[in-house]
Amino acid sequence: xxxxxxxxxxxxxxxxxxxxxxxxxxxxxxxxxxxxxxxxxxxxxxxxxxxxxxxxxxxxxxxxxxxxxxxxxxxxxx
Numbered sequence: 341x342x343x344x345x346x347x348x349x350x351x352x353x354x355x356x357x358x359x360x361x362x363x364x365x366x367x368x369x370x371x372x373x374x375x376x377x378x379x380x381x382x383x384x385x386x387x388x389x390x391x392x393x394x395x396x397x398x399x400x401x402x403x404x405x406x407x408x409x410x411x412x413x414x415x416x417x418x
Contacts, residue, residue: 346408347387349380349395355402362394362403370394370403384408391415 349369358376369391373379385391387405395403395415405415 346384347391347414348384348406348408349391350404350406351378351380352402352404353377353379355400357400357402359399361397361399365397366390366394378403387414 351370356377358372358378360372360378362370362378363372366388367381369381369385369388370378371381391405392415395405396417398416401416403416404413406413
């Protein structure tokens with residue numbers, strides 16, 4: 341078992357415009373649903389630089405990455 345912090349990824353599906361940038365940037369953590377909107381690939385992840393980048397580059401700020409234990413916002417940095 342890894343000591344890496346577990347992160348929770350959330351996508352505001354109302355806000356998401358389905359640009360696909362996130363799924364191309366962090367395909368291990370974000371996917372496009374059949375309706376074309378982003379969704380987390382799994383409930384929790386160890387995260388990656390790609391995941392942080394995907395949350396930061398979302399054109400409508402629909403993606404948030406939080407520390408599962410504390411709720412601290414990891415990305416995007418507002």
